[in-house]
Amino acid sequence: MKHVNTVIIGGGTAGLSMGRCLVEHSVDHVILERGQIAERWRSERWHSLRMLTPNWQSRLPHWQYTGTDPDGFMTMSEFIDHLEAYAESYDAPVETGTTVTDVQKRSDGRFVVTTNRGIWMATNLVVATEFSICHVFRNLLRMCRRISLKLSRPNIAIQRKSPKEAS
Numbered sequence: 001m002k003h004v005n006t007v008i009i010g011g012g013t014a015g016l017s018m019g020r021c022l023v024e025h026s027v028d029h030v031i032l033e034r035g036q037i038a039e040r041w042r043s044e045r046w047h048s049l050r051m052l053t054p055n056w057q058s059r060l061p062h063w064q065y066t067g068t069d070p071d072g073f074m075t076m077s078e079f080i081d082h083l084e085a086y087a088e089s090y091d092a093p094v095e096t097g098t099t100v101t102d103v104q105k106r107s108d109g110r111f112v113v114t115t116n117r118g119i120w121m122a123t124n125l126v127v128a129t130e131f132s133i134c135h136v137f138r139n140l141l142r143m144c145r146r147i148s149l150k151l152s153r154p155n156i157a158i159q160r161k162s163p164k165e166a167s
C-alpha cells in the first residue's frame with residue numbers, strides 16, 4: 001500500500017489543474033489515470049473535432065495558450081499536446097494505466113483507493129473523472145459527508161473579453 005496526502009482521480013483538465021494548484025501549496029499528491037493524460041480527448045472524441053472555444057480561452061492554472069493563433073481553435077491532437085505540455089510543465093505525478101475500482105473511507109477519516117495496480121491510502125481525495133465512475137462512490141457518498149468531492153465542470157476559465165478587446 002502506498003501513502004500520499006492527496007489522491008486525484010482523473011488526468012484530464014480538472015485533475016491536472018488540481019495537481020498544479022497542489023504543487024503551489026507543496027501538497028504531496030498523485031494523479032491516477034486509467035488511460036493516458038487527456039484520455040477522453042484521445043479515445044472519446046471524433047478525430048476531426050476542434051475545440052469549441054478559441055485558443056485564447058484555453059487557460060488553466062499557471063498555463064495558457066502561447067501559440068501564434070489565439071483566435072483559432074485547437075484540433076484534438078493539439079489540445080492533447082497542450083495538456084501533455086501542461087503536465088510536463090510541473091512534472092505532474094501521473095500514474096497512467098491505473099483504473100480506480102473502489103474507494104472506501106476508514107474510521108480514521110483516511111481514504112483507501114483501490115486500483116488495478118495496487119492500493120493507495122490518502123488523507124484527501126479529489127474526484128476529477130467527470131461523470132464516469134459514480135458507481136465507485138455511491139456507497140461512499142451515502143456514508144460520508146466530508147468527502148472532498150471535485151465535481152468536474154467545464155473548467156477552462158472563460159473570460160468575457162478577449163485580450164485584444166480588453167486592451
Ligand SMILES: Cc1cc2nc3c(=O)[nH]c(=O)nc-3n(C[C@H](O)[C@H](O)[C@H](O)COP(=O)(O)OP(=O)(O)OC[C@H]3O[C@@H](n4cnc5c(N)ncnc54)[C@H](O)[C@@H]3O)c2cc1C
Pocket residue numbers: 009010011012013014015032033034035036037038039040041045049050051052053098099100101128129130132133152153154155156
Ligand atoms: C464534443 C465535446 C467538445 C468539447 N469542447 C470543449 C471546448 O471547446 N472547450 C472547453 O472548455 N470544453 C469543451 N468540452 C468540455 C470538456 O470536455 C470538459 O469540460 C472537460 O474535458 C472536463 O474535464 P475533466 O478533467 O473534468 O474530465 P475529463 O477530461 O473527462 O477527464 C477525466 C479523466 O478521468 C479519467 N478516469 C475516468 N474514470 C477513471 C477511473 N475509474 N480511474 C482512473 N481514471 C479515470 C478519464 O480517463 C479521463 O482522462 C467539450 C466536451 C465535448 C464532449
